[in-house]
Amino acid sequence: MKIKILVFLLISVVGFSQKKKINEEYDYIKNYYQFVYQAHYEYLNGNYKKAYDLLKTAEKNCPLLNQTGIYEPKILAACALKLGNKKEAFKYANILVKDHGFALTFFENDTILIGLKNYKEWKKLEKKYKKHLLSYKKSVDSELRNELLKMMEEDQSVRINQDYEGLKRVDSVNNLKLRRIVNQCDCFPDEMFSQFGNFWFDGENLSTTALVFHINIEDSQYWKPIFLDLIKRGRAPASIYGNLIDSILRNNGIYEYGIYQNVGPDRINDYENLDKRRIAVGLPSRAYQDFVYEYWQKIYEKYKEQNGN
Incomplete structure (x- = not known):
């Protein structure tokens, strides 16, 4: 039965007719990510005008993303509010709710965005919230989301239980499933894409990063060009290529992209050119990290x- 499942999954991947690639006319590596990282840095340091200008440049170059941990529309909304541009602030607040399914509590718990409640436009957002939420939930592929949650559950279960034979089987099946999903959706499964849903959809965190860390060296040859292409087109988290390469190098102990926080310069190959390599694959500088x-x-x-903890 296991062999039949693997064969079916492989046929599903090979037999899939490739769709037209999304965002193929844009280059996020050259024209987007570094502006966003600089903007995020300025935002965290309270330099709202610089952050706003940098993000508007990124948005002019490529369609705006909503990367986990950065949330570009959130930063633009907050900066616009700080700069006294409430129209812009609500524009991006509506994008977060309508396109990304963010709950109103997200704004109410943010020290800057809570200021939106002082304007009459907040009442309009509240009135439209249920409609936006329903529309967002319809955009989520619940079956696909549940499949991914199950993949992550099994990925962690065999490792927690130290089931090494099960680990090989689960990683092999998950790799084939991931091939099918990426081919089908023309993106890496991540919460920044509405079809996968986010925490506010069902209270579950869909973090598929572990799937990248558990790709073996043989399968990595298949994924390398695909990951780079997806990152370039803004169809995957910008971290996945670096994660893939450095995770494979764990046994070697010398890394290429320095993704691990506890790895110093002495364990990074050609450290002087580290940032050049990182930026070339969509990663930020090590200093930003x-x-x-x-x-x-x-x-x-x-x-x-x-x-009191």
Whole structure:
């Protein structure tokens, strides 16, 4: 039965007729990601005008994304509000709700976006919220989302239980399923794409990063050009190529892209040219990565202190 399942999945991948690629006229690696990383850095440092201008440049170059952990429309809404442009602020707030299924509590729990409640436009957003939410939920492929959640559950289960034989089987099946899903959707399954849904859809976090970390060295040859193409077209998280390569190099102990926070310069190949390699595949500079990590560490420590932990 296991062999039949694997054969069926392989046939599904090979037999799929390739659709026209989405965003093939854009180059996010050259014209988008680095503007967004700079904007996120400026935003976290309170430089709202710089952050706004950088994100508007990125948006002019390529259709706006909503990357996990950055949330471009959220930053634009917050910056516009800080700059006194409430029309722009509500424009991007509506995008978050309508196109990305964000709950109103997201705005109410944000120290800047809560200011939207001071305007009459907030009442309009509240009135349209149920309609937007229903429309968003209709855009989610529930069957596909459940399949991905099950894949992640099995991925973690065999590792928690140290089931090494099961691990090989699960990784093999998941790899074939991932091939089919990426071919079918012309993107990597991530919450920034509405068909996969996000936390507000059903209260579940759909984090498929582990699937990349568990691709073996043989299968990586298939994925390398596909991941780079998807990143270039804004159809995948910009981190997946670097994640794939460095995860394969774990046994070697010398890395190419420095994605692991606990890996110092002495364990990174040709460290002087690290940022050139990172930027070439859509990653931010190592300095930005360190800054964001340290920023959220400080926020977390402050939270623990305030809550007596």
